[in-house]
Amino acid sequence: MAAFRDIDVVVLDVLGTLVDEPGGLRSAIRETVPAPGEETVDDLLDLWLRHGEREQRRIAQGRRPYVTSETLDAEAARKVAGRADVTDPAAVTRLATAGQRLSPWADSVTGVEQLARRLPVFGLSNAGRTTLERLSAHVGLRRHQALSGETVRAYKPAPEVYRLATDTAGCPPERVLMVAAHAWDLRGARAAGMRTAYVHRPAGDPPTRRDHFDGYFDGMGELVTALTGG
Numbered sequence: 646m647a648a649f650r651d652i653d654v655v656v657l658d659v660l661g662t663l664v665d666e667p668g669g670l671r672s673a674i675r676e677t678v679p680a681p682g683e684e685t686v687d688d689l690l691d692l693w694l695r696h697g698e699r700e701q702r703r704i705a706q707g708r709r710p711y712v713t714s715e716t717l718d719a720e721a722a723r724k725v726a727g728r729a730d731v732t733d734p735a736a737v738t739r740l741a742t743a744g745q746r747l748s749p750w751a752d753s754v755t756g757v758e759q760l761a762r763r764l765p766v767f768g769l770s771n772a773g774r775t776t777l778e779r780l781s782a783h784v785g786l787r788r789h790q791a792l793s794g795e796t797v798r799a800y801k802p803a804p805e806v807y808r809l810a811t812d813t814a815g816c817p818p819e820r821v822l823m824v825a826a827h828a829w830d831l832r833g834a835r836a837a838g839m840r841t842a843y844v845h846r847p848a849g850d851p852p853t854r855r856d857h858f859d860g861y862f863d864g865m866g867e868l869v870t871a872l873t874g875g
C-alpha cells in the first residue's frame with residue numbers, strides 16, 4: 646500500500662490491540678468469584694471497565710491527581726470483590742494484577758516480530774510501566790521500546806502521550822504510524838499529527854463513517870503486508 650511507504654516508526658497500542666484485555670479480565674473474574682453465571686461475570690467486568698474509564702476521565706479533567714493503571718486496577722478489583730462478596734485478600738490481590746497476565750491475540754506475537762525485523766516498533770499504552778514490563782514478559786512480544794503514559798502522567802487520548810511516542814521516534818509525526826483497535830485512540834493520534842491504522846479486534850472500538858484513518862485492516866497480517874510488502 647503506497648500510503649505507508651514513508652513510515653519510519655510503527656507505534657502499537659497494547660491493551661485490546663495486541664492483547665485481549667476484556668477476555669483476560671473475564672477469565673480472572675471467573676477464577677476469583679465462586680461459581681459465577683455468565684450474567685454475573687458480564688456485570689462484574691462492566692463494573693471494572695467503567696471504573697477505569699471514569700477515573701481516567703476524572704484525571705484528564707483535573708478532578709483527580711494522576712495515579713498509575715496499577716492503582717486503578719487495584720481499585721477496580723476491590724469493587725468487583727465487594728460486589729461478589731469475595732473476602733480472601735490473596736484472591737483480591739491476584740485479581741488486581743490480572744492485567745499483567747493477558748493473552749495475546751492469535752496474530753499479535755508473529756505480527757509484531759515481523760514488523761520489528763523491518764521497522765522500529767514501539768508499544769504505547771495507558772498501562773503503567775510495571776504492568777507493561779510484566780505483560781511483555783508474559784506474552785513474549787518483541788518490541789524496541791514499550792512506552793507508558795505513566796512517563797508523562799497522563800492517559801490517552803491526552804496529546805502528551807502521543808508526543809511521548811513521536812519525541813521518542815525522533816522523526817516528524819507524519820512519519821509515525823499509530824496502530825490501534827480503538828477509534829478513540831486513533832482520533833487522538835491523528836490530532837497529534839500521526840498517521841493512523843485501524844486493526845479490527847472483537848472487543849475494539851470500531852470507526853464511524855466520520856472517521857478517516859490511513860488504513861483499515863482485519864488483522865496484523867494485513868498490516869504487516871501493507872508496511873513491508875509481504
